[in-house]
Amino acid sequence: MLTLECPYCGVKAEETELQPGGEAHLKRYGPGSTDEEFDGYMFSRKNPKGVHFERWRHAYGCGKWFLAARCTATLEVFGTYPAQTSEPPAELQAKIKAKRPNWEGYK
């Protein structure tokens, strides 16, 4: 039963107030992309045992999508941040690196 703090309204929401949305920072591939690119975008999602970046919506709250960095092996939450970004904030990445020295970094 996760709790995640919504970066927009500051509510420490519990999982039942949230809607999970899968991998964060997906790059959309539309017409003109290769089959491989499109397949990668749609289906071959990251599924690491460890640090993961994902989407959540504060569905029973402000309604906004936000992003979370979380460890899928311990459920530790490193931080949450607004969805309007194409990669995790640098300071968050540094924080994760400090906690998980073996983490290969965001790629």
Place this chain on the structure above:
Amino acid sequence: MSKAVSALEGVSHKGFAEVAEAGLRGMITVRGDLASGAMKKAVKAATGTALPAPRRIVIDGDKAAAWMSPDELLILVPYEAAQDTVAALEKALAGEHHLVADVSDARAVFTIKGARADQVLTKLCPVDMATLAEGEIRRTRAAQVAAAFWKSEAETFTLVSFRSVAGYVMGLLETAARAGGEIA
């Protein structure tokens, strides 16, 4: 002839707290840039209040403005005033990218009254009632549906849900407030 009726026509139940459907209320969703001067003016024009801070509701008599999300407010006015308020808001926001929608008929409003009113919500909402701040509006869920509530007076909470689930919400409130269910 008043053709407009609220979802439950004011039904109420008395348990260890009194729960009642509070009738029709004018409500307007406003989306736009909350930081803009026009928005400030629009709210002032609509409710006479200041723009609410995040997660807050500012109440002035029978009008109020509530913060719903970083780009959304809910304006509360008497039901009869809703259309004029929409017009006023539209006027104030003209030229800005915004959206104003009358949602008065899409909602149901409830009051929960009594010294133990908070216990009713404690059973339904995953919210720490003890840390509910003065003037805070909390958007959350009540059992299985979306709801928002705030402390409207001493020992009284106002809760808003969608209109279609008014019967369900009343069922929840009535059951939660039933005598014997006091959380000692």
Place this chain on the structure above:
Amino acid sequence: MGMKRYSAFAIAKGAMSWHQNWERAWRSPAPKAKYDAIIVGAGGHGLATAYYLGKNFGITNVAIIEKGWLGGGNTGRNTTIIRSNYLQDPSAAIYEKARSLYETMSQDLNYNVMFSPRGLLMLGQTEHEVRGYKRTVYANNLQGVETRWIGPAEVKKLVPIINIDGPRYPILGALYQERGGTARHDAVAWGYARACSAMGMDVIQQTEVTGVKTEGGKVTGVETTKGFIGCDRLGMVVAGHASVLAEMAGFRLPIESLALQAMVSEPIKPAIDVVVMANTVHGYMSQSDKGELVIGGGTDGFNNYTQRGSFHHIEETVRALVETFPIISRLKMLRQWGGIVDMTGDRSPILSKTPVDGIFVNCGWGTGGFKSIPGSGWAMAELMARGSSPLTEEFSMYRFREGKFIDESVAAGVAH
């Protein structure tokens, strides 16, 4: 190699010697330097793959490498529902193959897996669901899967404790598979392990695969916590850990690992003789031979490797079942647990060659792969031995790229 046969007579004989002379069900060997084939993952699917490699293709120089204890993954924690009333042709083919192998599994393995074809009902609770199930019945008839649609009265007769009238979702009928049912999940793994061991295969437990070695695009072996082990062919059959293994081999699978939970009630005398799935309200229930009600529901929505789920899914399931079977309200939940299931984009499995020569994957069974264990093993063995199998043809990992999905959610919503 050979093994002593199990029978009532053997037990009687054992009793005379205070059961001191039973032999091991499977050996506990040290790994050899190299095998013809290595299977990673001693779950049902891995073990069955090995078993049919030996039985159907005579390939017995095989190791099954397991990081924990055999059968300890999802095979050891599922709600044991067996059915083959799937809608799409490829699914119906492999699940029915599996179901029919279950019919004789105890005898084939000389291990009583307690396959219990007690009948399975999928409740139709909306008009839409009814139409979906009727469609399934017609498809099944053409696929050689025996199912039929039954009305509410027959449902009530089969499940007297059911609340037919709703109140919210009256039961309009059910998709009934008379020879669907359950089996003793652990026994399936144990029976296969015993049979594999008897064929001379090595079941190597407490050994984790930590790397995959390739040379010129071809697999050469695996790194493990017990050192390097060579192989010509490698089968990755690790369910929730499929992505982790694939990453070791340098490719990505369309898999997400999610927690699925189940629970049992305290045991009671026989209360329900069939398996009931109620997909509109999200819950399913059967009763084990020991008497617990075995209950399952939906998955969490976020990636997770902890074998723990979120409690609100248990609540949702329980609410649904209390509504459907009001008498269970005064029973108690004895234990709840979770497993990590491997979900694909179309909720159907992957049995496929991979970008690496000699590596095959069997995964993506998600919430519903216990029932398919023998069929999957049969097909996967054929794929690994021959390079192709009619049963695996449509389950390639490349189907997503082509847009050729095998979507079962169409009729049933869930796939347990």
Place this chain on the structure above:
Amino acid sequence: MSTRLSKGGRLIDRSKPMGFTFNGKRMQGYQGDTLASALLGADQMLVGRSFKYHRPRGIVASGAEEPNALVGLGQGGRFEPNQRVTTTELFDGAVTESQNHWPSLDFDVGAVNDKLYKFFPAGFYYKTFMFPRAAWKHVFEPIVRQSAGLGKVPTARDEDRYEYAYGFADLVIVGGGIAGLTAALSAGRKGQRVWLIEQTAHWGGRAPVDGVEIDGKPADEWVRTAVETLEKMENVTLRLRTMASGLYDHGYLLAYERVADHTPGDGRPRHRLWRMRAGHVMTATGAIERPLSFAGNDVPGVMLASAVRDYVANWAVSPGDRTVIVTNNDDAYRTALTLLEAGLAVPAVIDARPEAKGALPEAVRARGVRVLTGHGVAKVKGAKRVTGVSVCMQAGEGAEIETIACDAIAMSGGWSPVVHLWSHCGGKLTWDEDHAMFRPDPTRPATGADGAAMVTAIGSANGMLRAADAVADAHMAAGSEGTAPKAVSAEEAPMSPVWIMPEGAGPALRMKMWLDYQNDVKVSDVQLAAREGYESVEHTKRYTTLGMATDQGKLSNINGLAVLSDALHQAIPATGTTTFRPPYTPISIGAIAGEARGEIFQPLRKTPMHDWHEVHGAHWEPVGQWRRPYCYLRTGEGVHDAVNREIRAIRNSVGLLDASTLGKIIVKGPDAGRFLDMLYTNMMSTLAVGKCRYGLMCTENGFLSDDGVVARLSEDTWLCHTTTGGAERIHGWMEDWLQCEWWDWKVYTANVTEEYAQVAVAGPNARKVLEKLGGMDVSKDAHGFMEWREGTLGGFRARVYRISFSGELSYEIAVPASEGRAFWDALLAAGEEFGVTPYGTEAMHIMRAEKGFIMIGDETDGTVIPQDLNLQWAISKKKTDYLGKRAQERSYMVSPDRWKLVGLETLDGSVIPDGAYAVADGVNANGQRNMQGRVTSTYYSPTLNKGIAMGLVKHGPDRMGEVLDFPVDDGKVIKARIVDPVFYDKDGEKQNV
């Protein structure tokens, strides 16, 4: 025999007697009793039968760890099987019955299993019952099921109610013994928000029974003062009868409050399930005593030493007149002292240790009791009740030295900390060699959302078995605020682990040493598992069922894994424990379901006209959480007739459909047109203000997901209609793209679905009805097809869309929801002269099928793309992109072999059954019959007076006129011809008048 003593009993109130029955026999206890103490007080030691061998079972324990004493409690709507008597408070009028026997508790036919025990070792069923094949299901399984299963099946609906509650605290302390109380005092003084919860009805835990003194006062007194102090602290919440059931991730603690189990029917909710969110959790859950494994240790009358002490001290109940103590530690001598104090006989203490010279043994010796050190129990005498004990040397093989007559045996094999909650979220244990127990390893706790420890074990739950240590530990762990309580108790010499008694017991004795009492798992079973290669502790558990009973191995697990370790010649920590899972003890399914039953099982969404439908014969159909009239039944009318009547009425005159459930989403802003062009397959940006356009939406994976009519309200504002089930989903979908992908686009959306009541007025007389209402001009010229207008109708503020899903002249009118019912009534009144007929979803479905309109959910099922439905006209060729476009370019999506939409007409006019498939010749590689199409919608058309259908058929549109075979039930084949899917008014003349 067990009896009620004339004096004492710290928890009972003798002035309040309470009557109850057991198997129909009237008995009496007192307020403060548990069912267990009341039964023992009434000399009822035999309380049930075991699972497998149907052995007689008596009460062994005094708390949550009890494996044996389960009864059926209550009657009718309050009957509950498997109630543990040790944790059930007695109430006046309680009706109880024993379980798992036939015909009676004393004479149980199933007990023949016990005689045949040699043939039923662990896992015997895996090795037999295989022939003949069908016999498992038809013969063996029914027998197994009938003899297993313990409690009876309830037959009535639960009469009680249940509820949830949400709690929040900085610190939740679980367990109200002296450790928990101490921690609460310290944390409370620090000002933390503290919850202290205790599963029983009393504070204090073991200490008052064990003769502990704290701060110079007897424990009882200290506890009372501590509780009073805590009650005065506003930041501290105390709850009795509240068990921490499970600790879940991120500090989510489930607490099970048994509000009214002891006062059934008093109008209060029976159970309240607290969903706590704790900043931190402290487990002060105490320790549980272990049995000893000697032959016959399951005979009724053999009990835990601490339980014997509890019964005497707490409830003034003596389990026996002559109690032999068997132990490997000093603590059990307390039981001897308690018994002697109560005037009962202790013929001997059998101590497995070579010597016993501590203060407690000396005190016992001083009272003249024989202490036999280095001895053990060879065997217990008696069947349904202990009659004596045969004594042997612990170091030997069990040769009898003497027999001591007794009617109870109090055993103690040492203590195991209660580590369940510590372990639920991954907290690890460490083996404590001195006390032969697993204790929490503070360096490897369960971690929370922040990655830090979320739970701390304190007191005896942390392995601090001595009172002084327990209290000191708790005080420190909770921040050492205020002065530390000082506890004093008798000194104890080290215990010495004993896993089998006697050490050298042979197979015959080992087959009579119970580990798991309820599931009948014996030492020999665990050894057999090891021998057969089920070496992992998890394999042993599953092979033998050790620890899988309703007590979850609270007594048996450690003993079992010690035996396993011994059999495998490895150290106990190498074997490890099985996984601890919630709940700590079983919790009611009713509590988990909470308030959600009956009317509030799930939200039922109602339109403003819902109540009218209800009283006018609506035959309901659930659509998502809405309920829509499928049709309206008139008296004596069947569903089919009603649907046909409704359709004829619309085709001939006029009908009304409550369409309020349709989704309505406003999309507004400078980029709204561009946004909608991405969302829909066709162009929405080019739609003129005042006009409507039908549109399709696909998932990014290319499949059709929703459809509906879009109206352009103003230069920068569109209103999108969705399907009933699609409103929230599509609104969420829009927000998703706007927030996460195109966040720089200026678009706002609002879901106004419920703001409006919407009514379709359809049929040749539709316009006349509206004209009768009066108001805005609804004439053909003023209001053309696929246009919308705003105005008033009959005084109602209305937005009117001229769209048609039935193929008739039709208006959809939206009015404010609050006026919906009044508007509906006004329409009925205005339409009266035309015989206006309300119609339901089925009439709507059939009429659209007559027109060849697709329906999301019928023609689509998540695998269908618009191209399959020949909807190319609604897919813009000009657009470079829309959601789903790239997906639709994949090889299988553009394959000419995809099944495509056609109409189907049976040759004999009959209706093809729902879901039927069209077959092709031959079979595929897997032996399945080839198929070439299927029906998607199929109805009897009252308009055309024959069956009509739509379907998807391979190369369908190129095969007009061909006849397909649809095999249906009983070997019948229906023949249907491929035709144009538009069956009615092909040129659309009717809707455009």
